[in-house]
Amino acid sequence: MLQNLARDEMARRDWDSGINTTVRFALVGLGGFTEGVVLSAIQETDYCTATVGITGTPETGERLADEYNLKRVLSYDEFHDGEGVDDYDAVYVCTPNALHLEYAESAADLGKPVLCEKPLEATTERARRLRDACNEAGVTLMTAYRMQLEPVTRRLREWVRDGELGDIVAVRGSLDIDVPTDQWRFDETLAGGGAMMDIGIYPLNTSRFVLDAEPTTVTAQTASPREIEVDEHVAFQLSFPKGVTAHGQASFEAQPKTEFQLVGTAATVSFSPAFSVAQDRTVEIHKDGQMTELETNWGHEVIEEFDYFAHCLETGTNPAPDGDEGIRDLEIVDAIYKSVMMDETIPL
Amino acid sequence: MLQNLARDEMARRDWDSGINTTVRFALVGLGGFTEGVVLSAIQETDYCTATVGITGTPETGERLADEYNLKRVLSYDEFHDGEGVDDYDAVYVCTPNALHLEYAESAADLGKPVLCEKPLEATTERARRLRDACNEAGVTLMTAYRMQLEPVTRRLREWVRDGELGDIVAVRGSLDIDVPTDQWRFDETLAGGGAMMDIGIYPLNTSRFVLDAEPTTVTAQTASPREIEVDEHVAFQLSFPKGVTAHGQASFEAQPKTEFQLVGTAATVSFSPAFSVAQDRTVEIHKDGQMTELETNWGHEVIEEFDYFAHCLETGTNPAPDGDEGIRDLEIVDAIYKSVMMDETIPL
Numbered sequence: 122m123l124q125n126l127a128r129d130e131m132a133r134r135d136w137d138s139g140i141n142t143t144v145r146f147a148l149v150g151l152g153g154f155t156e157g158v159v160l161s162a163i164q165e166t167d168y169c170t171a172t173v174g175i176t177g178t179p180e181t182g183e184r185l186a187d188e189y190n191l192k193r194v195l196s197y198d199e200f201h202d203g204e205g206v207d208d209y210d211a212v213y214v215c216t217p218n219a220l221h222l223e224y225a226e227s228a229a230d231l232g233k234p235v236l237c238e239k240p241l242e243a244t245t246e247r248a249r250r251l252r253d254a255c256n257e258a259g260v261t262l263m264t265a266y267r268m269q270l271e272p273v274t275r276r277l278r279e280w281v282r283d284g285e286l287g288d289i290v291a292v293r294g295s296l297d298i299d300v301p302t303d304q305w306r307f308d309e310t311l312a313g314g315g316a317m318m319d320i321g322i323y324p325l326n327t328s329r330f331v332l333d334a335e336p337t338t339v340t341a342q343t344a345s346p347r348e349i350e351v352d353e354h355v356a357f358q359l360s361f362p363k364g365v366t367a368h369g370q371a372s373f374e375a376q377p378k379t380e381f382q383l384v385g386t387a388a389t390v391s392f393s394p395a396f397s398v399a400q401d402r403t404v405e406i407h408k409d410g411q412m413t414e415l416e417t418n419w420g421h422e423v424i425e426e427f428d429y430f431a432h433c434l435e436t437g438t439n440p441a442p443d444g445d446e447g448i449r450d451l452e453i454v455d456a457i458y459k460s461v462m463m464d465e466t467i468p469l
Numbered sequence: 470m471l472q473n474l475a476r477d478e479m480a481r482r483d484w485d486s487g488i489n490t491t492v493r494f495a496l497v498g499l500g501g502f503t504e505g506v507v508l509s510a511i512q513e514t515d516y517c518t519a520t521v522g523i524t525g526t527p528e529t530g531e532r533l534a535d536e537y538n539l540k541r542v543l544s545y546d547e548f549h550d551g552e553g554v555d556d557y558d559a560v561y562v563c564t565p566n567a568l569h570l571e572y573a574e575s576a577a578d579l580g581k582p583v584l585c586e587k588p589l590e591a592t593t594e595r596a597r598r599l600r601d602a603c604n605e606a607g608v609t610l611m612t613a614y615r616m617q618l619e620p621v622t623r624r625l626r627e628w629v630r631d632g633e634l635g636d637i638v639a640v641r642g643s644l645d646i647d648v649p650t651d652q653w654r655f656d657e658t659l660a661g662g663g664a665m666m667d668i669g670i671y672p673l674n675t676s677r678f679v680l681d682a683e684p685t686t687v688t689a690q691t692a693s694p695r696e697i698e699v700d701e702h703v704a705f706q707l708s709f710p711k712g713v714t715a716h717g718q719a720s721f722e723a724q725p726k727t728e729f730q731l732v733g734t735a736a737t738v739s740f741s742p743a744f745s746v747a748q749d750r751t752v753e754i755h756k757d758g759q760m761t762e763l764e765t766n767w768g769h770e771v772i773e774e775f776d777y778f779a780h781c782l783e784t785g786t787n788p789a790p791d792g793d794e795g796i797r798d799l800e801i802v803d804a805i806y807k808s809v810m811m812d813e814t815i816p817l
């Protein structure tokens with residue numbers, strides 16, 4: 122309930138029945154996110170450990186193996202060949218988007234469940250192949266939508282479901298970062314798109330998640346002022362049933378700031394930072410003309426995400442953000458790019 | 470400059486050359502806004518005084534005449550007939566939208582300049598007639614876009630012009646209020662529309678004002694959950710040149726909250742409350758990864774607006790928010806309602 126903002130209530134793991142497992146992860150791709158966020162987050166999980174690193178740069182592998190006590194480092198070819206398969210139980214894929222499919226396919230062939238970064242692949246068609254490969258091999262697939270495990274976001278979804286905000290009027294989310302253009306996410310072939318694919322997908326997926334509803338139309342604009350091949354700025358507007366609208370905005374070149382807000386007839390809730398990996402968030406609740414502010418400082422959503430995935434594996438549960446969920450967003454992203462190209466509103 | 474947030478700098482009247490006039494106003498329509506906001510604001514102006522009240526309810530007129538020392542109270546017919554014309558220099562029109570035209574026409578016939586509330590009229594065609602009547606009589610017409618005189622908003626516009634925010638990426642503004650449906654603004658005939666006409670026009674006009682640019686397309690959604698004849702919720706997205714997008718959202722039935730934000734490559738600035746008449750606003754400036762917060766508490770924008778109008782009259786200056794400005798927004802509002810009806814993106 123909105124009145125109950127105690128840490129224990131806000132941070133509770135509503136999905137956690139308690140398990141006695143440690144899932145050993147092979148991490149495919151030791152880039153910035155894996156090194157800067159995932160490896161240290163896994164150390165703080167209850168149910169996970171990182172045992173294998175897979176990389177194209179052996180020096181990085183050795184350095185991280187030392188720092189995080191990994192059992193072994195494999196090349197991409199060694200991973201495909203099934204080397205070290207007894208040293209891990211599950212595979213986390215954090216490569217450029219267009220490479221997700223091949224590593225997920227190898228994991229599926231090896232009978233290993235897959236936690237795959239978002240977007241699920243660089244195209245909808247490849248994402249479907251990825252999902253099908255996991256289905257056919259009978260391995261669990263989760264799309265790594267960390268916001269779906271982020272506690273404030275989960276509480277928001279419950280409040281919406283329970284009517285705590287009244288009727289929802291509008292949703293808005295923005296994710297602005299400022300990054301140089303020498304990264305794979307600016308490469309159309311590897312990324313499949315620009316700001317929309319890489320970061321716009323956060324307000325998109327999070328809007329669908331908290332509303333527990335599917336949009337019916339989308340309109341979008343993009344811009345690429347630095348004259349690169351992908352979109353650097355994107356703004357989109359989604360229509361949801363019952364007259365609810367959701368607005369998303371994302372940029373690769375803007376003053377860094379992320380926020381998410383739900384406007385309701387009975388209460389309006391916003392939090393920031395929203396889509397950045399963070400320990401500390403400020404939640405603002407406006408209700409009855411009063412504003413309540415809560416500073417959260419519990420474990421961040423990547424810890425939650427890995428433990429949730431391990432919990433799903435142990436309990437035989439299909440992860441809520443599964444392959445279909447990842448594909449659904451890519452279908453909407455396709456409609457967003459179509460809207461930009463045709464300068465039209467696209468029915469979904 | 471962004472670094473200079475001293476009150477004297479933020480609150481300065483960049484338009485004020487200093488005049489020695491007191492403009493005497495006749496206030497047409499003594500409803501909630503005139504009584505609750507305008508009469509006391511005029512008392513705090515440098516260049517204005519209220520001398521005449523025009524109303525259909527004499528009791529209200531007498532009460533307010535006593536409280537605010539008005540020289541006389543007229544009925545609407547008396548105003549049309551030119552009674553008391555020597556007791557005022559200018560006319561402020563604050564009636565239901567669809568009545569603006571007739572009072573502005575009478576004012577013009579009497580040779581009195583007109584400060585007319587927004588939206589300029591209930592339809593674009595009537596707004597054009599209103600403008601033409603003032604033009605033909607040679608009287609000054611200002612559309613009462615108070616945000617254009619609000620100091621934070623004016624600074625924002627200067628910062629955009631001077632590149633202090635870098636390139637602008639996105640703009641968003643929201644105005645959510647919670648009002649009962651027994652008001653004229655829920656009457657299609659009197660208001661000409663719902664949340665979009667009455668309050669959505671604030672983020673629309675303010676976006677155009679701070680960007681000093683005109684949108685090229687618009688897409689919008691509305692909803693009327695209480696089953697009334699006008700829109701109660703509206704969300705719209707505008708494309709501006711150079712890839713800039715602006716999002717507006719307004720509602721007659723939501724938790725009350727107003728905010729405005731400009732996202733730039735060099736800085737992002739937001740303030741709240743934004744579109745509510747307020748003495749106190751919180752301005753947040755994000756720059757170089759740092760957030761600076763400023764609490765403003767200077768005289769509010771209605772004082773500024775009246776003094777600006779008086780200054781225009783004395784100096785023979787055409788007000789920046791003139792009749793054409795009011796008409797331009799109504800043309801965009803027409804496109805917004807067309808977008809809703811056709812579920813399409815509308816070129817402007």
